[in-house]
Amino acid sequence: MIPAHYQFDTFHGKRIHLGVTGSIAAYKALDLTRAFLHLHLQVGATLTASAQKFVTELSFSALGAEPLYSGMFASGANFDHLEPSVADAFIIAPATANILAKMAHGLADDLLSCQILAFPGPVLVAPAMNPRMWNAPATRHNWAILGERGVIRIEPDCGNVACGDTGQGRLAPMDEIFVRTLAALSPQDLRGKKIMLTLGPTREYFDKARFWSNPSTGTMGAAIAVAATLRGAEVTAITGPVDIRLPSMINKIPVITARDMFQAASDIFPSQDIGCFTAAVADYRPPACPAGKYKKNGQPLSLSFESNPDILATLSRSKKTGQQTIGFAAEAQDLERNAALKLDKKNLDLIIANPIDESGSGFASATNRVVVMDRHGRKESWPQLPKTEIAWRIWDWISMNTP
Secondary structure, eight states, rough: OGGGGGOOSSOOOOOOEEEOSSSGGGGGGHHHHHHHHHHEEEEEEEETTTGGGTOOOHHHHHHHHOOOEOOOOTTTOOTTTGGGGGGSEEEEEOOHHHHHHHHHHHHOOSSHHHHHOOOOOOEEEEEEEOOHHTTSHHHHHHHHHHHHHEEOOOOOOEOOOTTTTTEEEEEEOEEEEHHHHHHSSSSSSSTOOOOEEEEEOEEEEEESOOEOOOOOOOOHHHHHHHHHHEEEEOOEEOOOOOOOOTTSSSSEEOSSSSHHHHHHHHHHHHSSEEEEOOBBOEEEEEOOTTSSOOOEEEEEOOOOOHHHEOOHHHHTTOOOOOOEEEEEHHHHHHHHHHHHHHHHHTOEEEEEEEEEETTSSTTTOOOEEEEETTTTTOEEEEEEEEEHHHHHHHHHHHHTTTO
């Protein structure tokens, strides 16, 4: 299952060619094909003779993959073995030890190896094999050669494999292969940028069982983090207590409280180019319970809240020349006015404000409606859009308005 915050509808017309080799994980290439087609990508596929022992051309055709190749001398073949060169990316998933060896040493003894050798664009490879084969010196050497040549390598996962062995050799998770492929198709206008991002809520415990928080799921922040990663940035995400997946390319730092998040962000931000503060940080915290847990005694419970550090304002006011800060404002009234005040008061370069009292906007929603303002007086109102679309547009704004 590919998370919704990985699915960016910005790749219409892009073409992927998928190479499928003879691993028992070959059936997973069908799921990958379906996921790419869902984003309106064009997907073609080449199946080796061994792959066809596990999956068939008909299976890919039924999903809508086209063109399909099954052999150099298959019935009706037009011998145009270089046809996939018009694709924007070529991914071999699953890749056997055999195809890794062919790629490393330039062998071209079947249709797929010919196509890979001739392909001029980005090549990705996701191996799947027995752990002992993966760890064999020859395979490790071939893997290193492919890395030196610029092949985008997606390490296999660890766990149980089909033959009953345990170790590294399982095909990487589908969402990891998916997002790495999208990165190969994306503009690299953020390459070289270091971006720190906060996302999710914070929890402020007032006894061992209870906390003060908010309904943030971290979806907006996660979409922004993934979009920046696809576009080449080195992203560090400081995540509050949320259950949301992020690609392995993103450095993740989990925290719980506002003070934890403040400390982590203070340590990281000085080395970053951009700080993007999407987290719904609790402004106040209750005092800790001296007894560990409050007990019901029939009397009202009264707590006196203390202020938490203002992460956004503190770090934004400390930024050095060339650093940028992006803030978010979740508002229940006077959206534009409050956003403009926050932009100025907290020394931001860009602010994205959204209403939390509208259906389809705000916490736990797949969509959002936002007003975007920057320090130069530019302002836009974006209609209700998927959060992935908003995330992509935010980085478009940054790329177009950053020297």
